[in-house]
Amino acid sequence: MISIRSLFPILSDENLSSATDSVIFLGVRPSNDIYDQIKTETGAEKIFRLSVFLTHKEKLLFTAPAGPDMNSGLEDLEFCVKAGMPLIQNLGIQPEIGLISGGRSGDLGRNETVDQTILGAEALEKKLNAEGISAKHYTILIEEAVKEANFLILPDSLSGEMILKTVAGVGEGVEIGNILLLKPPAGKTISGDKIYIEQLTKKADLANAEILKEALAASFK
Template sequence: MNSGNNDILNIIENRALKNRARVAIGIREPTEKLISSVNAAHNGRYAHVVLVGDRSKIREFDTELDIIDTQNPEKMLASLLVSRKVDAAVRGTAHASGALANLKQSLKMESIQRLALLITASGNCFFLAPVGIDETGSIADRINFILNGARHISRFGIEPSVGILSGGRLGDLGRDSRVDRTLADADFITNRLHEKGINAKHYTILIEDAIKEANFIFAPDGISGNLIFRTLVFLGGGDGIGAPVLMDDYVFVDTSRVGGHYTKAIMLASALADISDTSEIDF
């Protein structure tokens, strides 16, 4: 397996070109930029793309892609996945709350965990979790989250290397009880991951060191993870490709409405669509 951060996008692109899965994307308030990026994914043979939204609005733009006409793309995306009429789905510009709520209801999921794929301004590609403010729980929950994320990264043929973050340096012990707890938790989690055969290291608060070696960064909690995502993508000149929901039997890639470009998100969904590999991976 290849774990080089700069190779991640190439590996995902090659998987997408091999799979060319049928990928649905939610469309609300289509724009020229949005439709152009979706056409690029289809014409680049990353996927056979299906647009899900108001046909009359979509037809105002230049596209010959299949369209599923609906006023509720959030519900339709989940329905298409459950019925296996598509291999994968991308949220696109469908409403986040509605899309994720329908996904949870349709698949009877108690909670949702997402694994974001990000690119720094210098072109370094890595996975980040958690990115939802409510996506962390107990230490056991976090360990399971990391194991699940590592399993999904392995589906690409990439060896996961996990960088665990905490709230301070080791020299900060004793300054604040909350920081002390994050340091202790990160040490415990790292040791448990080693017992599970996962390549993991506790980098304390030094994310700048973690990104040099790890391809999967795990933040202390969902709030800090969401702040890392927003700082990199909205302030730091980086890019958010998409955030697959961690599921074994279905592929759903969450996306931000801000960027407006979805070529790589569709590529990511198509690369994940070959879910048969999961049966051979056990952490």
């Protein structure tokens, strides 16, 4: 098994983290009232998860969004991209963004919901690239996306939950942790500078969350 610590370049040199109260581990499967408390303390309007895990081939993968809140449009997905990128970079990793939708371009017209995910991903790809953020729409082909991308943006929060629980909860993948992305209301900012992480699957190893916490703490130095 690969050393999870070695996956984060920020921990592979002398930049070792010390105890910090800026990164908080919420535990495994925290209760829903914790999210309400975080919203109250920070002023967040929505909370999404940036999930960090290893595939069965030991590839480090980041996915978003996942719950507790459901995304309601491209604005939420764009937020996840822009909030997730600096966190991944702080871990010493260059994010390669892959946009996932519910079908291929040839599937347009078969189902309205699927159409929305395809057209939405195409629009987001165009917008991000126009802003200088490299992103590629891989349609529904996650198996092709992971060959090139390490940060997958999924069409909705439910998809993110299902992928995490399938890969790391049922399959042979390993859950490292989930970093909460706190989205403020329009025109406002988040109060405080804390980062919250958690784990969700029964197979979660607390040691992995501690490594993720250590890597995030190191990024504050």
